[in-house]
Amino acid sequence: MLVNEKVAIEHGLKAEEYRKICDLLKRVPNITELGIFSAMWNEHCSYKSSRLHLKKLHTKGKKVIQGPGENAGVIDIEDGDAIVFKIESHNHPSFIEPYQGAATGVGGIMRDVFTMGARPIANLNSIHFGSPQNKKTKNLLRGVVHGIGGYGNCMGVPTIGGQTSFDSSYNGNILVNAMTLGLVKKNKIFYSKAAGLNKPVIYVGSKTGRDGIHGASMASANFDEKIEEKKPTVQVGDPFTEKLLLEACLELMSGDSIIAIQDMGAAGLTSSSIEMASKGNLGIEINLNKVPCRETKMTPYEIMLSESQERMLIVLENGKEDLAKKIFDKWNLDFAVIGKTTNSKNIELFFNEKQIANIPINILVEKSPMYDRKWKKSKLPKKNRFKKNIFSNLKIKDVLKKIISNPNICSKEWIWQQYDHTVMGDTIQKPGGDSGVIRVHGTDKAVAATVDSSAVYCWAHPLTGGKQVVAESWRNLISVGATPIAITNCLNFGSPENEDNMGEFVECVEGISEASKYLNFPVVSGNVSFYNQTKEMGIKPTPSIGGVGLIKNYKKMMTMDFKDIDNLVLIIGKTEGHLDQSLFARIILDEKNGPPPEVNLFNEKNNGISLLDLIEKDLIKSAHDISLGGILTALTKMCIKGNKGIKLNKPKNLINGFSYFFAEDQGRYIIEIEPKKLKEVNKILDKNSVHHEEIGVIIKNDMIIDEKTKVTIDELKSYNTNWLRNFMN
């Protein structure tokens, strides 16, 4: 096939990008080469619209072993142990084929983690669907949940948490973000940087098929009417093969044969081989006839661009081929020596004894386009002034029922019961709490993980929203007694070519950066997903933040369920009554405008660290952060989980009851303490200048809000748990 500008444009390249390729090569590329350029230079692989801004993220810290730039980030959890983790999106494929799209998303992120030598020990996911009224929502949700479970369960990795939201802005473009944590010894981490000349390049795993060709390009294309034509690019996952691949790779990694290893993810063999060579400042030579293929007569173009799953590329030490082959044979996986490292600094491909591509690697990587896209700064919206009379005909009980049965608050048990969350025998906090917690096998340590996002806040004011998500992640870790260490981020946005969407991106990144710097909560890995939109409409800006923290003694882990009758319930952090963008304002008052709650990073840090101190001193019986739905929602969840009631004090605040109970001011937690510990707790909080107040006392069975308002916990529970089950049946 002849290559020209038109063909290049069909490959998703811009005309000027094509001219740049010809200039750099000083010739017209052939079709295989063009395919390689289109894969390497597309948004998904090159980060051409985001690179400039991602540089601003805060990525350094004492605990960071590896920041962004590798397959996944790595943090130090002491005693020679490290946690490898990352989150990644699989949005577009999941909309087209929810089961396979979600499944291969989970498979992909697990490969990123075990590529680095770590055994995956936990999965999480952040999934966002259109409004429940949308016809497609139910099937998409079912397919995605089955897909996530289908893959993760089969791999034998517990899914310990996640987040699920519904919003009409995802009607035509759902989000599926998958996160994995792996455990590795600090001195046994594997990287993707090739080194040394004439080292054998090995292909292992599944055979290469015609699936997913152009998958990476699809991830960067708008959804439009022509979607049908792009359909065959979806891949089918094979978790069984991945499980074998995991065991085989870990077996090989226990020795000293591997120089570098890289999974074949987006853009398959192309990006994996180029990345390894580029990092090592080497060339690479591949004989495509050696690549194990599933179909007959595959062309070099297809082999290079296939996104078949469950494959890895390894640079081995010379002479270790037989040893490695034995291991992969044992696990019944394909194994082939397909090439070697060279000093040409080019990627050279051979097929049927002819050289069919030869491109300098630096052109593909360093010379890839980078854009400073136009973006619009957003203004902080004006605050709403709610008149007193709009509250007067609201009944607090009705409001509470409506809020706790809201799709975005209600229990997600229907989802997480379909995920094996206990396999591996170390899950000490299941989904349903503030963070999932798993023990580090055979030690006293435990790792906590959470994934959060608040698209509504980000949409109202991206800078504040960006800060808020990081703060929420931090709080969810603190609430289980974990010291927050680092985050991973998955940035789901509309088109970077749209100034508004680009502005949302830039400012969310700024917010994330500011908060993570202040909280010493660096970003160690992540992923950008642009073009989440249907026609001209972008989704609400949705950065998902995956946070990881450490509990040094797992016996000190905290949970949110109320423990004992007569214990006192306190609120940490100040309630100012911020209703704008709260769930209450949006669904009860039907007010969608206004600024999100302000994030005061000083208070955030101070309150969180003080709470950790109380937990460390064994002063706390249960803890929960206050987020969506405010104080009363948080209390309800604690009552339901503990099967206890609460009698609330009359709020001393000057603001009205609704503002007090449903405001979404940040930096707050609810804690349970024994009455005899009150003095000591007060003393510590006062000393640290942490605002706190007593809100009630734990009783049996009922929530007593005031003299006139009482509701049983059983009733609240049925409101909270039934919505999703009923919706799905």
Next chain:
Amino acid sequence: MKSSVITFPGSNCDRDMDVALKKFGFNNKMVWHDDIELPKSDLVVLPGGFSYGDYLRCGSMASKSKIMQSVINFAKSGGLVMGICNGFQILVESGLVPGVLLRNKYLEFICKNVFVKINNKDNPYFKNLNKEVFELHIAHNEGNYFCTRDQLKEIEDNNQIAIYYCNDNGETKEISNPNGSINNIAGIFNKEKNVLGMMPHPERMIDQSLSGEDGSIFFKNLINNIK
């Protein structure tokens, strides 16, 4: 006491079972599916997981693996063989215990704690237990036990039902049936009661920080019975 845990391609509770057996005093060995001989054992365990990806029918392909011939011979000679979850599915597929395990009635994978009632204590697994109702953990997609009417009658006549799903009071009503199993059956024996297949995972309940500790009671009792 010596035990062996078989690892099939796709097994994923093999390590958990190893940890549990060792914790309660077994000298456990891991055995690869491709081996032909079984090490000398007092107990052989087929662990949970997704052998061969659960493809075709759960347990069907594992039941054809090399080691299974030895496991079958071991069982036929009276040796204790226990299959948990996918292990139960393998037992069923290899004909060591009767019936089949179909897809869960509501077509969903279920991971949660359930209660089970012990039906028959006259066997090496449950002998001497002074507790009727256990809280155990299940995690499966195909645990819906099924057999023909005639088979059921035979199973009942031989007292082969090991455990039933029930509520915390030991009542075996349909509402406590998580997956549609016929008569709430959660585990069964072979005729001779030396082979036990069950869906719940006792190995996930061996520590108070986990989902519960009833698994510990089961294992402690088991090793004492074998001694």
Next chain:
Amino acid sequence: MKISAIITLKKDVLDPQGKVIHKTLDGMGFKDVNGVRQGKYFEIDVNENDPTKARGLVEDMCKKLLTNLVIENYKIIETQ
């Protein structure tokens, strides 16, 4: 040559998948459905050109692996 086998659940075995599909079809407006049963389909490419022998081979596979005769029936349906 390629031989196909269809494996279906025996009549008295519950087919939850078929039932759910039936319900879903009904919900989608397909009101004229009396029942749905789901089964499996295999296409097996055997190195054997004699149709009778090829069928025999596949039948053997059905008996030994592909079918669980406690609950399933098989049918060899088509030879190409």
Next chain:
Amino acid sequence: MKISAIITLKKDVLDPQGKVIHKTLDGMGFKDVNGVRQGKYFEIDVNENDPTKARGLVEDMCKKLLTNLVIENYKIIETQ
């Protein structure tokens, strides 16, 4: 009347099950197998006695529910 539909993966789509079944058959001594593809089979009993109409109905179900045309094809194979 009863109409059957067979749903198979498109030619270039990976069939993990077929792959493993093939390997297992091989291990069991069935050495003459070139490939196995697994599909689904549906038997749908529709309240419609005109064969053409009945087929049409089932075809419609295939398009709207039973098949994901992204990765699968369907075939109506048999009318009784």
